[in-house]
Amino acid sequence: MTISNTYPTAHSTSVSNARLRMLNTLRSGTKAVMTFMAIPSVRHAQIVALCGFDAVIIDCEHGHIGDDSMHNAVSAIAALGVSPLIRIRGTGPDIIKRALDTGAHGLMVPMINTAAEAEAVVRASKFPPQGLRGQGSAFPAIAHGLTTPEYMQSANQTLLTILQIESREGVENVDEIAAVDGVDFLFIGPNDLAQSLLGYTPARGDEPVFLEAIDRIVAAARRHGKWAGRLVNDGVLAKAAFEVFDSVAITGDTKAITNWYTAEVKVARS
Template sequence: MTYPTALTTTNSNPRLRLLQGLKAGTKPVMTFMGLPSVRTAQIVALTGVDSIILDCEHGHISDDSMHNSVAAISALNVSPVIRIRAPLPDLIKRALDTGAHGIMVPQINNAAEAELVVRYSKFPPQGLRGQGSAFPAIAHGITIPEYMKSADETLITCLQIETKEGLDNVEEICAVPGVDLVFIGPNDLAQSILGYVPARGDEPEFIAALDKIVAAAKKHGKWVSRLSNSGALAKEHLEVYDTVAMGADMKAITMWFTQELDVLRK
């Protein structure tokens, strides 16, 4: 049996800014946030980004901060997405129960891992997700019954391809029903296939890997995204990708102080 997904839904909830931007082809821009602060969440949400990825894999974000930041971001009509630590059912459940508009799962290596993520991201009969939280409906701006009816086809399930094994199996991963967005982690991918970070960007093996992932995603009708380290690179990448994650809160702070201190001390 086939089910509607974020890729095929006709749901037009305007609160779901990332989803609506992807469906409209307007090339929404995301960014990463790794600092555990409601105020940081609010400040970043007011910059004009369409979505904020709360980095619970590498960032300093606790369970409590994750809940608070999702509430703050969604209240400002920006889409919160949570990058969890691993493809584990309890982490998927906890992230979605905050009201996140989607999840990002790192280092997906094969179709079985992709299927597990989808299974625990969807309510029965499609999957095995349990219901019990009132918070998701709030973050989606709808009632709990409305959320229960729409969640399976509006939540964005994003999987990261960032290992050689994931690259080798990318066709099978992208073919899994319920996978909506494939995200390239260029640094881990470079480390895995080249043995160093960051990639220069001109290595034939690295370019071929990016092309292979993009081609597999498009072949199977999935959205595809990647990390972009600057506005200039993001603009270039959006000629190919459906959305990008431009930088991160910690990098932005570091860059501003470094640049301005250089000006001051010259």
């Protein structure tokens, strides 16, 4: 295992903060369970957070989540002792700054294809001297249970920077992406990855090119001392994935609601 970071990150930090449930779970070697949240509502965020997850990924890429709902969800989830993560919609510094100013415990960044893109994300996510992030909000410290000066001292080394590898180009460049200082976690988006590699989605799961790509992503993460995770559809698949991955996201709120109601209505009408 190679860790090339030249400054403390989520993997090597000596900072101890009991509020950071996802980071603490990963650092303890325990398998972490997440889910995606796409529906905007403080009450909905609370309900999802109380289901036993280590982290809830607030989906600002594909979900119906605007800035106001993003802020409200982060505060609601963090208050219940669960880590709020935000999947942002792009890699722009303004998008990254806005998401981090909610107090999110980590960012998930979609469709990272090159090391240069990974470096830009890290640069925008870190305060100087490691990056270019600006300070001006009181909200981030609140979700970490800290004062603003305490947050400023710890944020660079406790933020989880999670990059999604979900394209042919991303797989081809995954070793260089994983080697970037400040990248903590590679996350596989299996549906987009299947579409890129196979021309259809979802994958059946037995296609050699698809399985080889997953192996290559995990190998790169391991080689550079980074965590690896993926999306799965249910708990049975999560248990199987834990043989390989450090963390999984079990589906998302919209699919969970749809699947449960559809199955129960079918039973009721049978």
